[in-house]
Amino acid sequence: MAPENKNRATAAAILPLVGGARNIDSIAHCMTRLRLGLKDRALVQDDALKALPAVMGVVEDDTYQIVLGPGTVARVAPEFEELVASQRDAQPPVTAQELASRGEELKAARKAKNATPFKLFLRRIANIFVPLIPALIGCGIIAGLNGLLVNLGWLTGVTPALAAIASGFMALIAVFVGFNTAKEFGGTPVLGGAVASIIVFAGVAKITVFGQTLAPGQGGVLGALGAALLAVYVERWCRRWVPEALDVLVTPTLTVLISGLVTLYGLMFLAGEVSTGIGHGANWLLDNTGAFAGLVLGGLFLPLVMLGLHQALIPIHTTLIEQQGYTVLLPILAMAGAGQVGCAVAVYLRAKRNDSLRATIKSALPAGFLGVGEPLIYGVSLPLGRPFVTACAGGAAGGAFVGLFSMLGDKVGSTAIGPSGWALFPLLQGNHGLGTTIAIYAGGLLTGYAVGFLATYYFGFTRQSLTDLNTPPTEPAPAPTPTRQPAEA
Secondary structure, X not given: OOHHHHHHHHHHHHHHHOOOHHHEEEEEEOOOEEEEEEOOHHHOOHHHHHOOOOOOEEEEOOOEEEEOOOOHHHHHHHHHHHHHHHHHHHOOOOOHHHHXXXXXXXXXXXXXXXXXXXXXXXXXXXXXXXXXXXHHXXXXXXHHHHHHHHHHOOOOOOHHHHHHHHHHHHHOHHHXXXXXXXXXXXXXXXXXXXXXXXXXXXXXXXXXXXXXXXXOOXXXXXXXXXXXXXXXXXXXXHHHHOOHHHHHHHHHHHHHHHHHHHHHHHHHHHHHHHHXXXXXXXXXXXXXXXXXXXXXXXXXXXXXXXXXXXXHHHHHHHHHHHHXXXXXXXXXXXXXXXXXXXXXXXXXXXXXXXXXXXXXXXXHHHHHHOOOOHHHHXXXXXXXXXXXXXXXXXXXXXXXXXXXXXXXXXXEEEOOOOOOXXXXXXXXXXXXXXXXXXXXXXXXXXXXXXXXXXXXXXXXXXHHHHHHHOOOOOOOOOOOOOOOOOOOO
């Protein structure tokens, strides 16, 4: 089967199991998940969906998330969108009576579930940065390759070109953040990008604020986020007060002017101080409490992934990459995936008679080694309960290992965000040689694997849970065969 036919078949298999085209409100995807806004959650057939070969798991959050894995989801999502559009065109329109039958009550219940203001805010921030991850990964890998070539003295005529390719996106990332911020918060995206572009304009070096000369890029992505958010509110204010006949001229002008002045004479300075504080804070934390900080961060990251809140850390990673060229937090957080892999191997060995669970682990482990943890979380450790805790213990141990070396002066960082596990090796960078950086990261992975395995193997099960795990489902006893009674004399 051709790849495009395979992806189309996956999309076609998913669609009826989520209630059909008329049950879809919105479609989006991140690195691993197809994210669907549903009109009626009750129409979803969870068990049948999880049984599809391409589906690694499902997550219910503010959207219904189907885990397909990196690469696959980017190919299935367009096919799914096309199917939904074609089926909607072919179906009769929804009547007012049908819409009323679903009612506002269902909508309110769906939005209220897991929708605390803090979680909703974090998800909106994540929605700004998630679309940027593919570019961050691509440019990060090119930056790492260029650094290696420069250190080796190879291809000196090509390395300036590679440096330009790797640095171009990061030099203008503020513009993309501003565009996405305005889009996410209901403003005009290009106005958000226009205001955010002020931050990276070289001419700001001629402006003095609070006795200090501004520097291009000061405030970084945090400043861009704040500037674009301000632009959204200024634009809304203008829409309310500017006469409709003048709106097309006055609203964009006032939005860019007011937001731009506030950005130059306030936000850039303030965001610059915050960004500097984040950089100093991360370095201080790892320099002074490296092992403990690594233990806490590595141990708590799996619960954040489980809740879908891990993407809220993207602005912090991005700020560190802007300032230092790499984020020292991502390699520590990646240790959570190592603990999960070690845990899964232990479960595989302990569940000797559970063919279904062992098959799930075998299919999910390759993705787990590459840092995609959702299949192992939702298919193995979380349903079993205690193994999820022991997987976190493995992540804590691996994080403590990397954090300890950071405290000793050997920092391990990543030039981009997104991958973890073995997939993070091409992105590694530190303050010492590449060999040292790779060795420390690999040592952390091995520590996470080992502790996750040992903790799960010896402490991941009660005697009863282990018995239940290895007891096959009971089958109905065969009906007794009637016996022929001898005839009476």
